[in-house]
Every structure is written in C-alpha cells, then in structure tokens.
Amino acid sequence: MKEDFLHFLWQYKLFNQANLQSVKNESIEIINSGGYNTNSGPDFLNATLKIDRQLWVGNIEIHIKSSDWYVHHHEKDVNYDAVILHVVWEHDTDVFMKNNHPLTTLELQKIAPKDVLQNYEKLFSKEQRWIPCEKQIPEVSSFLLNNWLERLYFERLEHKSIAIRELLQKFHNDYEAVLFQLLAKNFGLKVNGTAFLQLAQSFDFSVLRKVRFKEEQLSALLFGQAGFLEDEIEDSYYEKLQKEYTYLKHKYKLKPLPKHHFQFFRMRPSNFPTIRIAQLVSLYYKYQKLFSVLMKADSVIEIYGLFTIEVNDFWKVHYTFQTTSKKSPKKLTKGFVDLLIINTIIPLKFAYQQARGEVEEDSLLNLIQELQPEKNSIISKFSELKIKGKNAFETQALLELKNNYCSKKRCLQCAIGNSLLRK
Template sequence: MLFTEDFLHYVWKFRLFDKTNLKTVEGETIEIYSAGMQNTDAGPDFHNARIKIGDTMWAGNVEVHVPSSDWYKHNHTNDGSYNNVILHVVYRDDEPVILPNGRRLPTLELQNRISPDLYNRFHSLVYSNQTFIPCEASIGTVDEFTMRSWFTRILIERLEKRSTAVITALNLNRGDWEETFYQFLAANFGFKTNALPFELLAKSLPQNVLAKHKNNPMQIEALLFGQAGFLEGELTDEYPLTLQKEYNFLRKKYNLNPVENHLWKFLRMRPQNFPTIRLAQFAALVVKSNHLFSKILDIKDVKALRELFIDIPVNPYWEDHYRFDAPSKPMAKNIGQSSVDVLLLNTLVLFLFSYGKHLQLQYYIDRSLKLLENLPKEENNIIADFNVVGVKIKTAFESQALLELRNNYCNFKKCLQCSIGNKILAHSKSMY
C-alpha cells in the first residue's frame, strides 16, 4: 500500500480507524476525547488534542508519520515546537522515539486498524488516471448542500488571495480607493490580452488629471489615446489630428510620458475588441462617471450597476472605424452586456470584497457575494468540462468557486483537504 502522511492526517482527523481496545505500542490504554485541530503551518500536525493515556489525561499536540523513524529524519528532536507532543500516531512503528528527558514518546500504531476499503477508495480517488479532475467519476453524485458549503468556503479563499493585490496597490496609492479602483478597472478593460498596457496607461495618467478635464470629452480622449501612444507620427483624419493637437499641449502641461505603443496587441482579435475600441469605451466611461468607486459603494442593484457601463456613447468617429485613418463598415461600438458582466466580476466584486475585508465591514463582503450570485456563470473550457462530469451551474458565484477548486485543489490532488473528496470517501467512515 502506498501510504502518505496526508492520508494518515485524514484518518486521524476523522478517526477512521478501528478504535477497539486502543493501546500504545507499550500497552497503555488510549482514550481519544479530541483529535485536535489540524495545523497547516510549521510545527506538530494537530494542536490542542485531549487524550487519556493510561490513567493520565493529556492536553497537547499530536504528530503523524508513516514510519515512526520519520521523527528523527525530520529532526523533530532538536525542534522545541515538538516538546508538547503527547502522542505519536504512525502507520508503522519501526523505531522508538526517545524524548530529551529519556521518556519514550507514547505511540499509536495504525497498521492493522485501517480498512482496506477506505484505503482503496482513497487510492482510487487520488491516484486514478482521470483526464480532468481526480473525482470526475463521482463528483456528480455529491449532494447540493456539501457542494454549496464548499463553494462558499473556497470562493472566500479565492477573493481573499486576490484582494491582497488590491491592498498592495492601495498602499502604493496612499490609501486612495478611487485611484486604485481606476487602475484595476483600466487593466480589466484590457480583457487579459491588453491588461498590461491598460494598467501602465492608468498608472501613467492619474485620475486627478482626467478629473480636471471632465467637462471636455475631447481632452479626455486626447489624454487617453495620447498616453497609449496612438497619437504619434502622421495622422490624416480630422478627429485624430484634433486629438493629437490637444495631447501635445496637455503632455507638456502635465509632463506626461506615454506608454510604448508596441505593447498593444491587435493580432488574432475580433475588431470589436481592438485596444482602440476599448480605449474609446474607457474614455466614454471616464467622461460619464466621476468618482465611480463611490457610486458603486452606494448602488445595490445589479441592474443599476450594469447601467453604469452599458449604453455609454463612444465618439461617433468609432462608429465606422476600428483604427485611426482606416474606415470600416458602420457598427455600434458600445460595450456589450457580456463584457460588462466580466468587468463587474473582475473589478466590482473584487473591490467590494476588498473594501469590506480591509475595513472589517461585513456588509460589503456580503454585497460582493450577492453580486456574484446575480451574475451569470462564466463560459470557458474548465466550466464546460465540469458540466460534462455532472456539475451543473448557473451563476458566477459557482463558476468562480469551480475555478478555485480546479486550479488550487484538483490540480494538486488535494482531495483530502476538499469537502467534496471527503464526501466521496464518507460512507467508509461507518465501518468504525
């Protein structure tokens, strides 16, 4: 059998072993009142266990190893954090552990106490040759309550990890939420392909500069297209020439340095997603909405949030252009609802959560989760594959949780740390 410490952690945590007539390897009786809380950081594997050994009730830590000799291999003898270990739980006792005071560490051997059925289920789950996720043959049978509870937990994990970038940027911006939101919103207007140049653009052109020209759309457009590097060189049409003239003046006034134009990507993109069109849409949003983050904090309704982005009129020039000086077939260039929903998901949800977390305001955390519940699921290959194995979802709340599940649990075969994996193994628990 290929035992791992993770498996033994799981067995000990849920007491999935034969508990009849428990004794240490030296023959002292064992009664387990609490297995302890699993520790995922450095130090003993379980904290604050309560175990009666012989006639003595002990409170302390439990260390788990496959062979007992791993105690020495891992150099626990010289680590003071292991001085409070009260029980050594091992699969095989191959060497006694002697503590610095000369006493033998009480040891529980599980070699003949673990059900082969439980191990076989574990091995089949974690080491199967599945093409998508380890439990793809079973996940569709897991009950809705387990799935929902686990989705909520790992979704919070996902948002907490992503919020660290927000708080880092907030500190760099000296606590200015509006400026930080503006920078992240700009990056998300790039929709992955052009996220980096959009982010660099926003950082090179502070929001307070744009605010000084909020009543002049042409100057807003000149600043954005100019800082993006699209107003360099020879231009022909009246509109870009006007922008170029405005930008040359404003560039000197504010001592601006544009982003390198080669960073923008057009190749293999639909024309509606060209960075020039996204810049035109972003300029229209800046003109329409001042102090956008403050508005978002006040608006609760998803429909009202969408209206902040939908039907924003871009400059008429872009109705029949995708690039400067290159006429095209007339087509509306407003932001579509699917693009708006991506912006709500990647920017608004994240900032509501980060704001609530940073200021310890549960109201905004709850609002971020509620917003996810009211946004449609994402459409991508991972979500499609989950659908194939029986996980049917409708909302972004669920799709975001599935992305976290696949990327940070399934890909690393962390089935024993996953409530879904535990549920699939659950009916083996009744054996003991």
C-alpha cells in the same frame, strides 16, 4: 501513503477508538485531537489525551514511519518538546524525548478502516484523470455540493482581494485609483490586459482626476500615453488630440508607451484597443466619482445602466484613427459588462466591505447569481461530468475548485473528496 492522509485520519478520528492502545500497550483516550497546525512545528496543537489514565495536554506529531522523527531532526528542535503522542502509519523504531523517556506512539495501519483506505486508493490512483474524483463526483449530494460551492466562491474572492489590497497599499487606500487600474486591465481583456494595465500605471491618477472634466483632454491623455498620437495623420480630431497631448506631456512630464504594446491582430474590430480606450474615456468622462457610484449599486440591472455609454462622434464612425466604420454607438455589450462585474466590481466591493468590517455576503451572492454562467473549457468539462453551473456564481466556484483543489490534488481539504473518502 502520504502524511496528509494520516492527518485526515487523525483530525476526523477515522479509526477504531475502542480499546485504543499505544505500541507499548498503554491505553489512549482522545478527549480533544487538537487544532490542525498549517505553520511550522507539530501537526496538531493543544490536544488533550488520557494515556494510561493520566491526563496530558500537548501537541501531536504525525509521520509515515516512527524513524521520520529522526530523519526530520525533531530531537534537536525545541518546538517538539511538548509533543505528547507520536501518530505513525508504521512503527519501525522507538523515539526518545530529551529526558530519555520513550515517546508514546500510536500505530494506525492496524486500526484504520479498510473502506476509507480503499476510497483513498481510488481517489489517488495513478490513472490519468482530469480531476481525481471524476468517476465518483456525480454521486455527491446536491446539498453538500451547493454548500461547498458557496465556500469556494468566497475563497475565490479572498484570493482576488489579496491583489486588490496590494494595490490599495501602493495607492495609499485611494479606491478610485485602484478601480481605474482594475477596470483598465479588464477593458484590455486577455490579449491586451497587460498593455492596458501598463497604460493605467504610466501616469499618476491625479492627472486623470484633473483632466476628466474635459473629454478632449481625457482622450488626449489616454490615447497619447498609449502611443497612438505619435504618427502624422491628416485629420482635424487627431490633430487636436495631438496638440492637447503635447501640452499635457510637457505639463505633467509624461512618457508614452510604445503603441506596439497593443495588439490588433486577429481581433474583432469591436475589441480593438482604440475602441476600448474610447469607451474608457466615455465612462470616466460621464462619472466623476465612479467608485462611489459602483459601491452603491446593488443589482445587476443598476450596474448595466451605469455602463450604458456611447463613444464620442469620431469613434462612432472609426475603429482606428485611420480606419472608418459604419456609424454605431459602439456600446459595451452585456457580456463584456458581466466580465467587469465578475472580475472587478464584485471583488472590489468585497475588499472594500472587508476593510470596513462589514462583508454583505448575501448581497454579493445575489449579484453574482444574477449573471449568466461563463463558457470555457473547464466549465464544459464539469458539465460532461454532470456538474453544470447554472449561473456565474457556480461557474466561478467551479473554476476555484478545479484550479486550487483538483489540479493540486487537495482532495483531503475538499468537501467533495472528504465526503467520498468517508463513504
């Protein structure tokens, strides 16, 4: 038995309320069970009860055993002076308030419904499972699941927006600078994401603002800061960038990263960091105010159009400064842009709209629902349980469900777990 289950029973009044009595045979009528308190102090605040026909307004504290009141030293804490009812699973001792009056106590084990207890035991069985409800989740109604997935998706956006707000604070609400940080990290994907973020943070964004009008200078800045212009290579384009970077390095007091931060091993050439940097250069050379352009885009087709870019002539025939390739524009793939939309563009739109006090939920949902479902081990496992994500909205919500509810066994806070417990 866990305390949060008792919170669940009290919050939803899942026990027989007819002729409700305390352990001292006082009549109890619940008018308002109070607001659930997630901070320190009593578990439910501002409840309204009738105890022996007298009206009381105050707080509710919940424990497994009555004696836990003393184990937790509540008798010494003024925050518990306004408790009007002690709800416990097992009453093993009387609890007295500071005025020496016994605290009214309600014992749940005799009035909790057996079917809810059985459902709780099934859900929290010690049997090893991928998710606690994997045997029952196919029974959940599609209506409940769809509503819960929508809430989960916005919870996921909220979690992502926390990191964005921290960046905005760091960059004094410069959304263009924050967009560059987020895009750079995502251009590096999983393998080089940290290195690309370090690259974006290795110089002040004001430098990029000044050089973005000239492709050669922009290339020199990014490749130079990534440490790729430190070698001696006999190539006219490379030597031009080297010369340009030497000038920028001196003018803006730049310090390059060691190029070994960037991984090439076991990577497709199209994902080489040199190619990703070249694509980032093309993007920022093409759009002088990329943030404003992206915030106005309200369809996936429009965003695909914005990211239709080609690398410059040198990179059309190279994978690195020394490795040549068959001539190709090396465009960003649709799948890659989908990742940018999921992980950068929509979360930044959400954070921006939050700051303006006008979150356009339907617009954000329309965007994410246009994208194909993601493919990974978590989504595959849900599919085996007959929970199939039809688009990126549903797969993102399922990732939130698994990572922040199932893995943490937060079934009592989950709409699915809640439904299964109350069957």
